[in-house]
Amino acid sequence: MKKLLIALMLAGTFGLTYAQSDYYNDYRRSIADINWQTVAADLLLSATQTNQLNALNNRYRDYDSWNRVYVSNPDRWREDRYYEIERILGREKYTKFKTKYYKGQNPVAVYNRNKNNYKKYNSKQYKEYRKEYKKEYKDHKKKHH
Template identity: 80%
Template sequence: MKKLLLTAMLVGTFGLTYAQSDYYNDYRRSITDINWASVITDLVLSQTQANQIYVLNDRYHDYNSWNRVYVNNPDRWREDRYFELERILGPDKYLKFKNKYYKGQNPVAVYNRNKNNNKKYKQGNKKVYIYKEKGNGHHH
């Protein structure tokens, strides 16, 4: 009986909170889900732009370095990261990047929506489970 109660409590709390590490995992996926070498080729980026992207991708080597910056506002990584990408790519190439890799949507919204969706996403053959926070349930 005790075990069952504990499970119910854990499920309950998990359903309501989006843990700091989940934000970090989204951040990591925003880097690992994309083949940056092909982005650089597709968008015909300069060596400088390519280097800036790699520096951006390597900015936080681990959870602790990321968490020091985002501990009080884990949501903010999206704005920071995609603002930087837009600055590096320039508005035209950033738009092409969004259209190709995010179906024209703002990547910030894509990662924001993921955390408000209680669906399984299939990316290639790896399954990504995303848990629902309280939200209004609107889909675009």
């Protein structure tokens, strides 16, 4: 029984860590998936705006720096990031940015949708884990009854 409880606690811990890193991976993709030099040229950004975008893209260079800010609410990076982009570009250029790079959708919604791409309850690994858990539970019940 102790082994089972420890296994469940570890699974929960790793599950949370994996989910947190998924948010960070979305954050990194939100930067890497776009050619920011092309954005600057397409939207005729000033040197100041381009520098501010580059600074924003370099704000969290690694998982630890990102996690220090978003550890308690990893969802928040989306709103923070796109609010900052809108502030830098201005309303009109931000609308053009969304139209061209996110097909008119709010980028927050685009990356919010991505967080559900990994459905742990449908994964093969989870199903195998559940099967093993049930087997251990039945074995444990037989021994102690």
